[in-house]
Amino acid sequence: INKYNIAVLPGDGIGPEVIHETKKVLDAAAQTYVFQLQYHEALIGAIAIDETNDPLPQDTLAKCKASDAVLFGAIGDPKYDNDPSAKIRPEQGLLALRKALGLYANVRPVKAYQKLIDKSPLKESIIQGTDMVIYRELISGIYFGDKSTSADGKSAVDICSYYQEEIECIARLAFKAARQRNNKVTLIDKANVLETSRLWRKVVKTIAMEFPEVELDFIFVDNAAMQLILNPKQFDVILTENMFGDIISDEASVIGGSIGLLPSASVGDESALFEPIHGSYPQAKGLGIANPIASILSGAMMLEHLGEHDAAEAIQDAVLHCINAGVLTSDLDKTSKFITSDIGDYICNHI
Amino acid sequence: INKYNIAVLPGDGIGPEVIHETKKVLDAAAQTYVFQLQYHEALIGAIAIDETNDPLPQDTLAKCKASDAVLFGAIGDPKYDNDPSAKIRPEQGLLALRKALGLYANVRPVKAYQKLIDKSPLKESIIQGTDMVIYRELISGIYFGDKSTSADGKSAVDICSYYQEEIECIARLAFKAARQRNNKVTLIDKANVLETSRLWRKVVKTIAMEFPEVELDFIFVDNAAMQLILNPKQFDVILTENMFGDIISDEASVIGGSIGLLPSASVGDESALFEPIHGSYPQAKGLGIANPIASILSGAMMLEHLGEHDAAEAIQDAVLHCINAGVLTSDLDKTSKFITSDIGDYICNHI
Ligand SMILES: CC(C)[C@H](C(=O)O)[C@@H](O)C(=O)O
Ligand SMILES: CC(C)[C@H](C(=O)O)[C@@H](O)C(=O)O
Numbered sequence: 001i002n003k004y005n006i007a008v009l010p011g012d013g014i015g016p017e018v019i020h021e022t023k024k025v026l027d028a029a030a031q032t033y034v035f036q037l038q039y040h041e042a043l044i045g046a047i048a049i050d051e052t053n054d055p056l057p058q059d060t061l062a063k064c065k066a067s068d069a070v071l072f073g074a075i076g077d078p079k080y081d082n083d084p085s086a087k088i089r090p091e092q093g094l095l096a097l098r099k100a101l102g103l104y105a106n107v108r109p110v111k112a113y114q115k116l117i118d119k120s121p122l123k124e125s126i127i128q129g130t131d132m133v134i135y136r137e138l139i140s141g142i143y144f145g146d147k148s149t150s151a152d153g154k155s156a157v158d159i160c161s162y163y164q165e166e167i168e169c170i171a172r173l174a175f176k177a178a179r180q181r182n183n184k185v186t187l188i189d190k191a192n193v194l195e196t197s198r199l200w201r202k203v204v205k206t207i208a209m210e211f212p213e214v215e216l217d218f219i220f221v222d223n224a225a226m227q228l229i230l231n232p233k234q235f236d237v238i239l240t241e242n243m244f245g246d247i248i249s250d251e252a253s254v255i256g257g258s259i260g261l262l263p264s265a266s267v268g269d270e271s272a273l274f275e276p277i278h279g280s281y282p283q284a285k286g287l288g289i290a291n292p293i294a295s296i297l298s299g300a301m302m303l304e305h306l307g308e309h310d311a312a313e314a315i316q317d318a319v320l321h322c323i324n325a326g327v328l329t330s331d332l333d334k335t336s337k338f339i340t341s342d343i344g345d346y347i348c349n350h351i
Numbered sequence: 352i353n354k355y356n357i358a359v360l361p362g363d364g365i366g367p368e369v370i371h372e373t374k375k376v377l378d379a380a381a382q383t384y385v386f387q388l389q390y391h392e393a394l395i396g397a398i399a400i401d402e403t404n405d406p407l408p409q410d411t412l413a414k415c416k417a418s419d420a421v422l423f424g425a426i427g428d429p430k431y432d433n434d435p436s437a438k439i440r441p442e443q444g445l446l447a448l449r450k451a452l453g454l455y456a457n458v459r460p461v462k463a464y465q466k467l468i469d470k471s472p473l474k475e476s477i478i479q480g481t482d483m484v485i486y487r488e489l490i491s492g493i494y495f496g497d498k499s500t501s502a503d504g505k506s507a508v509d510i511c512s513y514y515q516e517e518i519e520c521i522a523r524l525a526f527k528a529a530r531q532r533n534n535k536v537t538l539i540d541k542a543n544v545l546e547t548s549r550l551w552r553k554v555v556k557t558i559a560m561e562f563p564e565v566e567l568d569f570i571f572v573d574n575a576a577m578q579l580i581l582n583p584k585q586f587d588v589i590l591t592e593n594m595f596g597d598i599i600s601d602e603a604s605v606i607g608g609s610i611g612l613l614p615s616a617s618v619g620d621e622s623a624l625f626e627p628i629h630g631s632y633p634q635a636k637g638l639g640i641a642n643p644i645a646s647i648l649s650g651a652m653m654l655e656h657l658g659e660h661d662a663a664e665a666i667q668d669a670v671l672h673c674i675n676a677g678v679l680t681s682d683l684d685k686t687s688k689f690i691t692s693d694i695g696d697y698i699c700n701h702i
Contacts, residue, residue, distance in 0.1 A: 081543060081569070091543045121580050126472045142493075142511065147546035154515040156550035160493065164505040190594075192432060192442045195498035199507035218432070223630075225602035226610065229472050229580060243541075247598055251576035259577065279574075 003036040004306055007067035009060065009097075011045040012090060013280025014290035015073025021292035021344030022071065022299040025315060028348040029303065033311040040067060044097065045090040045280075046077035055093030061100055064271065069302050070101070072275035073295065078282055099139050102268035105170045106136040106245065107177075107301075108277060110232075110252045110262065115324050119257030119332055122229060127255050132235040133181070134252060135174040136245025138266055140166045141196070143242045162196045162241065167203040173267075174239040175211040184215045184236035188224045188244050200241060221248070228252055253277055258331045260291030263298035265305065272305050274298040288339035291329040293319055296347060318350035354387040355657055358418035360411065360448075362396040363441060364631025365641035366424025372643035372695030373422065373650040376666060379699040380654065384662040391418060395448065396441035396631075397428035406444030412451055415622065420653045421452070423626035424646065429633055450490050453619035456521045457487040457596065458528075458652075459628060461583075461603045461613065466675050470608030470683055473580060478606050483586040484532070485603060486525040487596025489617055491517045492547070494593045513547045513592065518554040524618075525590040526562040535566045535587035539575045539595050551592060572599070579603055604628055609682045611642030614649035616656065623656050625649040639690035642680040644670055647698060669701035 008023070010016035023039065030037050042060035049055050064070045075094045080086050097103075112120070112127040120127050145159030178185045187204050189197035201218060208216040219227065221244045227234065228248065232255055240248060253259045259278045266273040276294030284290050300315040322328075327346045330336045359374070361367035374390065381388050393411035400406050415421045426445045431437050448454075463471070463478040471478050496510030529536045538555050540548035552569060559567040570578065572595045578585065579599065583606055591599060604610045610629045617624045627645030635641050651666040673679075678697045681687045 076543065089543060095544070121474055121477045121582075122472050123474060142509075143544055145508075149546055149550065153553075155512060156546040157496075157510060157512040158545045158547050159508060159510050161506060161508040190597075192427065192440060193446070193494055194509045195500055195507040196509050199500065202504075222597045222601040225576065225598045226605050229602070229605050231472075244598075246541075246573045247576045247595075250573035251580070251602065254577050254580050 001034060001036060002308075003038060004068045005038050005040060005066065006302075007064040007070045008039045008041045009044045009064075009070060009072045010041070011073040011075045011280065012047055012077050013074050013282040013285050015075070015280055017290045017340050018276060018292040018295035019071065019073040021340060022295045024344045025296050025347050025351070026299050026303070028351045029308075029311040029315055032314065032351055033308060035308055035311070044093045045075035046080065048093055049088055049090060053088070055088060055090050056096045061097065064097065064101060069306060070271065070273040071299065071302060072273050074276065074278065074280035076280040076282070095143060097273070098266060099144065101271035101273065102139065103266040103271060103273055104137060104139050104166065104268050105173050106138040106249075106264055106266045108134040108136070108249045108252070108262065108264045110134065110255055112255055113257065113261070113323055116257040116332060121254055126229070127232060130232040130255050132232065132238060132252070133177060134238045134240070134245060134249045135170055135177065136240055136249055137166065137170050137242045141242035160194075160196055160243075162199055164199070164203050167200055168207055171204050171207040171239060172210070174237050175207060175214050178214045178237040179211065182236040183213055184217070186235055186238050187216065187218050188221050188238060188240035188248060189218065190221050191218070192220060196241065204239065224248060225251060249277065258291060260294050260329065260331045261297070262294050263301050265298070265301045267305070272302070274302040274305075288341070289330050290340045291331050292340050292343050293322070296344070314351050315347070318347045321350045322346050352385060352387060353659075354389060355419045356389050356391060356417065357653075358415045358421045359390045359392045360395045360415075360421060360423045361392070362424040362426045362631065363398055363428050364425050364633040364636045366426070366631055368639075368641045368691050369627060369643040369646035370422065370424040372691060373646045375695045376647050376698050376702070377650050377654070379702045380659075380662040380666055383665065383702055384659060386659055386662070395423075395444045396426035397431065399444055400439055400441060404439070406439060406441050407447045412448065415448065415452060420657060421622065421624040422650065422653060423624050425627065425629065425631035427631040427633070446494060448624070449617060450495065452622035452624065453490065454617040454622060454624055455488060455490050455517065456524050456618050457489040457600075458616045458618060459485040459487065459600045459603070459613065461485065461606055463606055464608065464612070464671075464674055467608040467683060472605055477580070478583060481583040481606055483583065483589060483603070484528060485589045485591070485596065485600045486521055486528065487591055487600055488517065488521045488593050492593035511545075511547055511594075513550055515550070515554050518551055519558055522555045522558040522590060523561070525588050526558060526565050529565045529588040530562065533587040534564055535568070537586055537589050538567065538569050539572050539589060539591040539599060540569065541572050542569070543571060547592065555590065575599060576602060600628065609642060611645050611680065611682045612648070613645050614652050616649070616652045618656070623653070625653040625656075639692070640681050641691045642682050643691050643694050644673070647695070665702045666698070669698045672701045673697050
């Protein structure tokens with residue numbers, strides 16, 4: 001019987017609530033498909049600052065490194081956002097963790113669920129059949145470049161830099177994914193203005209030669225922000241740098257009708273972390289209205305990654321069942337009487 | 352009788368076609384409202400490179416500096432986009448011009464036209480009543496920071512920097528605009544990651560104290576990319592830095608149903624330039640399918656800026672008339688039999 005060590009980082013806001021449901025569902029899957037999950041809980045984010053004064057305590061990092069995979073909730077607390085002078089921020093915990101684990105690729109599948117198609121702000125004809133996956137570079141670019149404020153506090157600098165190898169790693173993953181899908185990669189950049197974008201274009205073109213069956217095209221990020229809404233079906237695999245990926249993948253999340261549905265995997269050569277793409281949604285904390293599906297589907301991606309394909313599929317099917325049965329939280333159904341744990345229970349019962 | 356010197360920079364692709372219609376309309380307005388427009392045409396962009404090897408020839412800059420306003424078409428040619436080693440690019444012409452004229456604020460109004468509401472990829476209930484204006488900083492940030500590629504070609508850097516004064520200038524404009532509108536400014540940034548964003552937050556908060564009647568709120572750029580589609584009505588005046596503004600304002604352009612409708616003004620303390628927000632659309636060049644309305648409305652913004660309010664309003668009314676009459680190019684009506692010049696003629700006849 002296979003046994004997996006999972007580092008569990010519930011984090012802030014609704015993080016603990018959605019992680020609670022996810023563990024329930026993972027345990028149900030483990031029982032049915034006969035494997036074991038051992039959870040090792042640890043602190044990260046605002047709660048870690050509150051308790052240890054460090055958004056990524058050593059103990060947390062150690063547990064993550066010792067694990068087969070990391071299950072992550074959410075991070076962020078408004079009390080830090082509006083204080084430009086705060087030296088320690090919750091988000092630093094997540095950024096430092098991504099870096100320390102070498103999680104260079106954030107993978108976000110975006111799909112339109114037929115049953116929820118009318119929940120989207122976009123018209124049915126626009127989103128029907130949308131099925132794309134976004135590969136966002138996650139541990140370089142302007143997020144991780146040097147940053148500073150001048151001594152007089154009157155100017156600030158952020159540096160965006162990229163190395164060829166950083167681009168190569170994630171580009172290969174994107175092309176491999178395309179080969180399993182519809183053989184198309186679209187690079188989003190701003191090559192008409194940025195030097196780093198021109199490097200991306202050059203390197204990605206070279207990698208493309210290793211994958212002759214995959215078509216490669218290019219689109220400027222401003223145009224991409226439009227095309228994503230005008231005609232999302234044109235995309236198969238999107239590849240892009242860190243900051244553009246942050247913006248574009250959140251924008252893409254509205255296609256599915258709720259950001260509460262979308263999972264993500266952050267992968268490196270040695271570790272992998274699974275998290276819903278939504279944030280900590282502090283206003284909803286403790287109200288039982290958080291949608292746990294994004295986190296549960298992240299759990300399914302984790303099982304897939306661990307090689308438990310049948311269990312992963314069973315969770316995905318149960319989620320579909322749940323959606324089709326209209327067992328939805330209030331983000332998807334204003335008149336809903338279901339709370340967070342009802343969704344988890346329903347999915348457990350359908351595995 | 353008032354006389355204005357207008358530098359006219361048709362540029363690339365469909366630029367010359369839409370500028371041609373705009374001049375027709377401006378002339379009609381000048382005749383009716385009794386003022387004079389003297390045009391001084393000049394080269395910029397790919398066509399300037401082709402003819403002079405310089406995307407912004409000295410003569411062009413001189414004409415712009417000597418003018419009361421600049422009317423700009425479009426810039427860009429695909430033959431330069433896919434050549435990462437090209438040393439001279441059309442876009443450099445526009446960027447250098449913005450910088451040389453000190454055009455620090457790009458102003459983009461976004462409105463939903465009732466008559467065109469079904470052209471939008473977004474649902475009517477989402478966009479109805481949308482009326483916002485975006486203030487994008489235009490001559491600093493990562494666009495204008497130092498950029499370089501390492502000698503071995505294996506890494507590249509772009510620097511994003513901001514000075515307090517740069518933020519103050521555009522912030523004041525945005526707050527003044529809000530005072531004429533619904534008294535709300537939303538700053539889009541990524542203050543949880545970027546040092547420059549934290550400077551923006553700090554400086555904008557200080558400026559806000561000069562405008563106690565205006566409400567200020569903050570939103571992270573990734574969330575903004577979602578909110579813009581989920582609920583565009585929540586925005587009144589959006590204020591943001593250069594790169595975020597590029598992405599967000601193009602995304603916002605889909606609300607109106609076609610990017611072919613949206614004008615913009617780029618203003619500084621001494622000069623102002625007016626351009627449609629769409630690009631050069633090279634595939635459409637010479638086909639008569641370009642929608643001239645964005646350029647014509649940019650012309651109206653120019654007249655407004657010059658103090659010819661009645662003429663500006665007359666153009667805006669004529670455009671509304673044109674839209675309501677269904678006199679539309681094929682971007683807005685697939686079965687349309689109207690070409691670019693038909694739109695210009697119709698608008699002229701309704702002034
Ligand atoms: C919390 C924040 C630092 C993070 C990011 O921007 O990477 C989040 O928005 C995400 O996309 O995972
Ligand atoms: C052509 C390009 C350099 C320009 C920009 O990004 O500023 C354009 O996209 C715009 O938004 O005016």
